[in-house]
Amino acid sequence: MAPTLGNLALWLSLVFAGLQLYNTRKKKKFKIIAISVKGLLISSLFSFFLLIYLHVISDFSVLNVFQNSHTTKPLFYKITAVWGNHEGSMLLWIIVLTIFNYFIFKLYNKKNFIFVSKALEIQSFISLGFIIFTILTSNPFERIVPTQENGLGFNPILQDPALAIHPPLLYIGYVGLSAAFSISVATLALENGEKFPWYIYMKPFVMVSWTFLTIGIALGSLWAYYELGWGGWWFWDPVENASFMPWLLGTALLHSLIIVEKKQSLQAWVLLLSILAFLLSVVGTFLVRSGILTSVHTFALDPTRGVYILLFIAILSGYSLMLFSSKSKIYFTNNYFNFFSKEGAILVNNIIMVVACATVLLGTIYPLLIEALTNNKISIGEPYYNSTVVPIMLPALFIMGVGPILSWGNDSGLRIAKRISPTFLITLLMTIIIFLIYKSYTFLGIAGIIIAFWIIFNNLTILYRNKFSNLTGMVVAHLGVGFLILGITASSIWQVEKIIKMKLKTETEINEYQVIFNKINEVKGANYLALRGDFLIYNKEKKIIAKLQPENRFYPVTGNFTSEASIHTNLFRDLYIVLGEGNINDGWTIRLYYNPLVIWIWIGALTMFLGGIISINKSLRKIIE
Amino acid sequence: MKNQFLKLPIIIFFIILFIFFYLLIIDRNPSKVPSALLNKSVPSFNAETLFKNKKFSSSEEFGGQVILVNFFATWCKPCRNEHVFIKRFAEDQNIKVIGINYKDDAEKAIEWLKKLGNPYSSVAIDKNGKIAIDWGVYGIPETFIVNSKGKIKYRHVGAITAKRYKKINQIIKEIE
Numbered sequence: 001m002a003p004t005l006g007n008l009a010l011w012l013s014l015v016f017a018g019l020q021l022y023n024t025r026k027k028k029k030f031k032i033i034a035i036s037v038k039g040l041l042i043s044s045l046f047s048f049f050l051l052i053y054l055h056v057i058s059d060f061s062v063l064n065v066f067q068n069s070h071t072t073k074p075l076f077y078k079i080t081a082v083w084g085n086h087e088g089s090m091l092l093w094i095i096v097l098t099i100f101n102y103f104i105f106k107l108y109n110k111k112n113f114i115f116v117s118k119a120l121e122i123q124s125f126i127s128l129g130f131i132i133f134t135i136l137t138s139n140p141f142e143r144i145v146p147t148q149e150n151g152l153g154f155n156p157i158l159q160d161p162a163l164a165i166h167p168p169l170l171y172i173g174y175v176g177l178s179a180a181f182s183i184s185v186a187t188l189a190l191e192n193g194e195k196f197p198w199y200i201y202m203k204p205f206v207m208v209s210w211t212f213l214t215i216g217i218a219l220g221s222l223w224a225y226y227e228l229g230w231g232g233w234w235f236w237d238p239v240e241n242a243s244f245m246p247w248l249l250g251t252a253l254l255h256s257l258i259i260v261e262k263k264q265s266l267q268a269w270v271l272l273l274s275i276l277a278f279l280l281s282v283v284g285t286f287l288v289r290s291g292i293l294t295s296v297h298t299f300a301l302d303p304t305r306g307v308y309i310l311l312f313i314a315i316l317s318g319y320s321l322m323l324f325s326s327k328s329k330i331y332f333t334n335n336y337f338n339f340f341s342k343e344g345a346i347l348v349n350n351i352i353m354v355v356a357c358a359t360v361l362l363g364t365i366y367p368l369l370i371e372a373l374t375n376n377k378i379s380i381g382e383p384y385y386n387s388t389v390v391p392i393m394l395p396a397l398f399i400m401g402v403g404p405i406l407s408w409g410n411d412s413g414l415r416i417a418k419r420i421s422p423t424f425l426i427t428l429l430m431t432i433i434i435f436l437i438y439k440s441y442t443f444l445g446i447a448g449i450i451i452a453f454w455i456i457f458n459n460l461t462i463l464y465r466n467k468f469s470n471l472t473g474m475v476v477a478h479l480g481v482g483f484l485i486l487g488i489t490a491s492s493i494w495q496v497e498k499i500i501k502m503k504l505k506t507e508t509e510i511n512e513y514q515v516i517f518n519k520i521n522e523v524k525g526a527n528y529l530a531l532r533g534d535f536l537i538y539n540k541e542k543k544i545i546a547k548l549q550p551e552n553r554f555y556p557v558t559g560n561f562t563s564e565a566s567i568h569t570n571l572f573r574d575l576y577i578v579l580g581e582g583n584i585n586d587g588w589t590i591r592l593y594y595n596p597l598v599i600w601i602w603i604g605a606l607t608m609f610l611g612g613i614i615s616i617n618k619s620l621r622k623i624i625e
Numbered sequence: 626m627k628n629q630f631l632k633l634p635i636i637i638f639f640i641i642l643f644i645f646f647y648l649l650i651i652d653r654n655p656s657k658v659p660s661a662l663l664n665k666s667v668p669s670f671n672a673e674t675l676f677k678n679k680k681f682s683s684s685e686e687f688g689g690q691v692i693l694v695n696f697f698a699t700w701c702k703p704c705r706n707e708h709v710f711i712k713r714f715a716e717d718q719n720i721k722v723i724g725i726n727y728k729d730d731a732e733k734a735i736e737w738l739k740k741l742g743n744p745y746s747s748v749a750i751d752k753n754g755k756i757a758i759d760w761g762v763y764g765i766p767e768t769f770i771v772n773s774k775g776k777i778k779y780r781h782v783g784a785i786t787a788k789r790y791k792k793i794n795q796i797i798k799e800i801e
Contacts, residue, residue, distance in 0.1 A: 326631075
């Protein structure tokens with residue numbers, strides 16, 4: 001019964017999306033459009049909740065539930081398994097699309113009927129594409145005959161709170177860009193020129209996307225950090241890149257929208273950026289879903305899905321980019337910027353973000369390009385990105401430190417120097433102090449630390465001088481970037497790794513800490529069995545500061561082994577222990593990491609998120625006015 | 626001049642899309658990974674077997690005919706998916722298939738094969754993954770084609786799908 005209803009709701013949302021396309025195209029009355037928008041929202045939400053329900057009651061007559069669930073699984077993970085697989089995550093993508101669709105609809109007022117209708121028309125086309133894709137190639141309500149007794153279980157390394165909410169957050173980010181795309185295409189198609197303030201409509205969507213992409217990516221990396229047990233938090237995996245590229249373009253978009261708002265220039269550039277940002281999100285989906293490249297995230301190898309998404313991208317990009325090349329002329333303005341001004345700084349930031357995005361894109365698709373041309377397989381990894389993207393980003397980050405202090409229009413070098421000199425001194429001082437503590441020098445290390453303190457203190461100064469103003473959101477977000485850079489730099493250049501074999505009751509040292517392998521026990525969890533090590537950590541004064549208990553877990557249902565790192569965190573460093581293979585006679589392989597300041601990566605991301613939330617509020621108020 | 630410049634995004638985008646499309650439609654296998662063992666003799670190994678409780682010795686098993694070697698485990702979902710094709714190799718094509726049970730529980734494996742059918746002429750137990758290391762396996766399922774002289778001719782990483790099944794059959798015909 002429920003699966004049939006779910007299927008029906010999915011088909012209904014297809015009908016409503018079609019109706020919305022038709023009604024907005026024919027410029028029907030507001031009431032008629034309202035029915036299709038609300039119908040689409042309700043029917044897609046209904047089918048999504050039905051899928052959750054099927055997972056909760058473990059209805060194994062549904063293929064999707066059978067393949068991804070098991071009766072022994074905790075309720076929370078029964079729910080999150082809904083979007084932990086391909087079919088369910090497509091359904092999630094659809095409901096986020098229709099929610100944004102509804103928000104665009106809410107923008108209607110007396111003056112903007114034609115514009116919002118056009119945006120809704122584009123948005124309904126995107127929804128249609130994804131709904132048809134889901135129904136044809138990835139229907140989550142497909143049945144399995146005969147009904148199975150129990151499910152195959154769910155990959156245990158995905159059973160994690162951070163990863164449970166990572167996809168929804170990331171999807172809000174990706175799909176929010178669809179709204180910016182629709183607004184951009186509507187603006188180009190309507191040709192009403194600079195007279196209509198389309199950018200005010202676009203801004204909150206870009207804000208929401210950027211904010212949620214930031215926190216979504218951060219949660220993914222946090223998960224990778226404590227769950228994969230490799231001591232690292234970013235691996236330049238194609239799927240990570242797929243989320244990083246829209247983020248870079250989103251960042252550029254966010255900043256150039258400010259210029260458009262203040263100076264009405266750069267309009268054509270912003271229209272292009274918003275189109276590309278969403279297209280890259282869909283390309284990201286394609287890379288992940290088509291199985292065209294292999295990565296730790298590869299979900300499904302199904303070429304028909306790939307061909308479908310590709311066709312859809314071709315239509316979207318063909319239409320939007322053609323429109324851009326033929327109709328963007330009126331949005332070009334010949335404005336010249338003073339280099340020492342806020343807009344000058346933002347422009348440099350823009351160029352760098354786009355170059356960085358292109359570099360990541362090149363690294364991601366280059367192996368495919370080479371394979372298509374020469375039939376050879378190559379792989380591109382960390383060394384490429386570290387030696388290209390990192391240096392490209394450095395000047396942008398440096399300018400970011402001063403950007404908020406600069407004034408609009410014209411600023412003089414002397415005045416700037418006066419404003420930044422206190423920060424300059426504190427930065428210098430802090431950098432010297434931190435290098436006295438860690439005593440290891442590399443060019444990137446020094447540059448990273450200086451930039452981090454530079455950004456942090458400049459923004460703290462602004463925050464202190466202006467108290468709460470309409471700058472607060474931006475300043476808080478920038479402060480977050482400072483923390484983030486501090487964490488990234490310190491944990492990359494001063495990480496200590498130690499891999500040794502330890503027997504029970506033996507001890508070892510890492511940095512100034514003494515680690516004693518005290519016990520090993522078997523423990524039983526909700527749906528796993530585990531071997532749990534017991535390590536005592538002593539500091540220099542021979543006091544116990546922590547008891548770390550890394551585990552090796554076995555999940556009988558899926559037959560997976562996972563290792564759970566155990567981490568002791570404070571603001572200065574993480575101690576990270578992973579229990580490896582071994583036995584009582586030979587001892588166990590133990591991996592120990594000392595990760596300085598690593599927590600600041602996520603404090604930074606969280607601060608950026610908060611800054612984003614504050615700014616969303618502000619940009620929403622502007623539309624209402 | 627400016628107009629030409631504006632067409633750049635769409636041109637670049639379509640070049641990228643074309644590459645993707647080309648890679649999707651050509652008979653490409655992203656999981657075909659070159660093996661260092663190609664055209665070399667099979668690594669020799671001895672192991673316990675499931676069912677027969679007799680020792681498995683690679684020197685006795687290989688040679689004389691084309692043999693498939695399939696690494697599998699009961700905990701591996703794709704292995705379950707490809708199992709129908711492994712069975713078709715053994716039953717429809719009459720090919721000798723040697724199974725290597727990778728890091729698995731023997732009792733479970735026996736139960737699994739009883740339930741799904743056993744296409745293997747014999748199953749070597751690779752409890753700690755040592756055989757897999759010698760064969761250069763990096764993730765199961767993996768399937769190798771060994772010719773009548775005991776040389777490895779082809780390696781397939783990942784589950785066998787309907788399309789791959791045909792392709793592998795074709796390769797076996799060529800080798801024979």
